[in-house]
Amino acid sequence: MLPEDIGPQRLVTLLQGRRLGVRHEVWESIDSTNERARVLAEVGVGEGFLVLADAQSAGRGSQGRAWESPPGSDLYLSLVLRPHYGAAELPLLTMAAATALVEVADHRLRGETRAQVKWPNDLYIGARKCAGILVESRSSGSRCDFAILGIGLNVNRRHWPAELRENATSLLEATGRSQSFDRGIVLAELLEALERSLAQIESGQSSLLLSRLEPRLLWRGEEVECSGLRGQLLGFDPSGALRLATVEGTRTCVSGSPRRVG
Numbered sequence: 001m002l003p004e005d006i007g008p009q010r011l012v013t014l015l016q017g018r019r020l021g022v023r024h025e026v027w028e029s030i031d032s033t034n035e036r037a038r039v040l041a042e043v044g045v046g047e048g049f050l051v052l053a054d055a056q057s058a059g060r061g062s063q064g065r066a067w068e069s070p071p072g073s074d075l076y077l078s079l080v081l082r083p084h085y086g087a088a089e090l091p092l093l094t095m096a097a098a099t100a101l102v103e104v105a106d107h108r109l110r111g112e113t114r115a116q117v118k119w120p121n122d123l124y125i126g127a128r129k130c131a132g133i134l135v136e137s138r139s140s141g142s143r144c145d146f147a148i149l150g151i152g153l154n155v156n157r158r159h160w161p162a163e164l165r166e167n168a169t170s171l172l173e174a175t176g177r178s179q180s181f182d183r184g185i186v187l188a189e190l191l192e193a194l195e196r197s198l199a200q201i202e203s204g205q206s207s208l209l210l211s212r213l214e215p216r217l218l219w220r221g222e223e224v225e226c227s228g229l230r231g232q233l234l235g236f237d238p239s240g241a242l243r244l245a246t247v248e249g250t251r252t253c254v255s256g257s258p259r260r261v262g
């Protein structure tokens with residue numbers, strides 16, 4: 001049975017009238033919500049369809065890694081999106097999700113600590129990762145047929161396997177609360193924030209989205225190395241790529257993951 005906070009009745013009430021998530025399915029356990037959303041997208045489900053699960057047996061992380069997804073504590077969700085813009089703008093979807101995650105985390109943290117984004121797809125609170133984003137898509141030429149926006153957000157987890165213990169956190173742990181957060185409410189808030197962020201991309205205002213996110217970029221102003229480039233991390237370029245001040249001038253980094261050096 002599904003826990004009450006993400007039970008079917010609860011979700012119908014919480015997601016009523018939303019552009020994202022009003023049509024949804026919720027699973028007690030599934031291999032991967034991204035995989036299920038992809039199958040649904042292939043057979044034509046529309047923009048905003050949400051797949052949510054209490055647990056995943058084969059949760060996917062970025063770069064072929066697994067996303068550990070035990071039951072009863074966190075949010076594992078995937079949205080089917082059918083962007084009108086081209087495949088080249090898809091990296092902005094990750095930025096939209098990162099912005100929404102920062103907002104949701106900030107609301108819970110109440111200014112005590114600030115959530116930050118480790119470009120491109122990780123939400124950090126302090127030195128620990130609290131959420132990850134995985135965008136998968138199918139394109140025909142420069143047109144994007146659909147994109148699957150997957151988010152794993154550690155909400156109430158307290159117990160970690162040895163390999164994650166030093167580097168992971170949840171909203172509950174980061175706030176030091178004893179009472180669990182209601183995942184249904186966190187989900188509804190996340191989808192609402194995501195609707196706002198996506199609307200900025202769709203209305204050609206992605207520069208506003210990126211300027212909101214830029215101050216929350218982890219290691220901004222510091223010396224980093226990313227995909228063979230080394231320099232001071234300046235912020236984003238208009239496509240959401242990283243801008244670095246290197247000894248040869250300003251360069252952009254479109255893939256990989258920065259690490260702090262020096």
Ligand code: BTN
Pocket residue numbers: 031032033034035056058059060061062063065067075076077078121122131132133134150151152153
């Ligand atoms: C990362 O490695 O940081 C990305 C993690 C993305 C995990 C989420 S959980 C819901 C969705 N379904 C998956 O299989 N993966 C994403």
